Amino acid sequence: MSKDYIPGNDAAFNNWFKFMNQYVNAKCSGQSPEWTHIPEAALTGLQGAYTVWYNAYSVTLSPHTPVDTEAKNDARKAAKAVIRPFVNQYLRYPPVTDEDRTAMGIPNKDIKPTPVPKPEDIPEVEAQTPKPRVLLFPFRRVNMKRWGKPEDVHGMELVWLIADAPPKKVKELVHSAFATKSPLELVFEEDERGKQLYYAVRWETDAMKKGDFSAIFSVFIP
Helix, strand or coil, X not given: CCCCCCCCCXXXXXXXXXXXXXXXXXXXXXXXXXXXXXXXXXXXXXXXXXXXXXXXXXXXXXXXXHHHHHHHHHHHHHHHHHHHHHHHHHHCCCCCCHHHHHHHCCCCCCCCCCCCCCCCCCCEECCEEEECCEEEECEECCCCCCCCCCCCCCEEEEEEEECCCCCCCHHHCCEEEEECCCCXXXXXXXXXXXXXXXXXXXXXXXXXXXXXXXXXXXXECC
């Protein structure tokens, strides 16, 4: 089996994702479901991820624009960000069997899963002031051509503080915001305009592993 169990081809991915949803829901439904360990919210999230993916994917099955292709690619990334944690949390252990995983196209592993390391790099961020009271923070991995989240992280955390003097340590930045899609947006009150905001950023993976914080930067609230 290939290193990644998620199919690379869009059509194959669609068929696989659809079947996995059907299989999981069949096991969790009825008066005496075989699987009772999966919360209803998780099932709804998995089905919702498929619906968003299919709606974007189906548009590209007929003549379409580059914008449609980009939306489809974004939906695929978002779906994978739901699938991997779902599989690791609910489908790796009993009552799910080896036969179940084989049927769903999920590999059975006789060895302990490799621990997910924390991110080794720091996001590249640009503070933008598009309009009064709003700050935008597009982010990307250093050397990426376009703003956006790398596939191997869940999102970016930004910690911040409005202060008259620069904080000496990141732990003094007591407010936190998180975004899985670039840019991250902060909106402020009218009386906060003109004040200086100090901030730092770091990556976070699907497994909740957090990278190191950046240096502390500052920007004036427009």
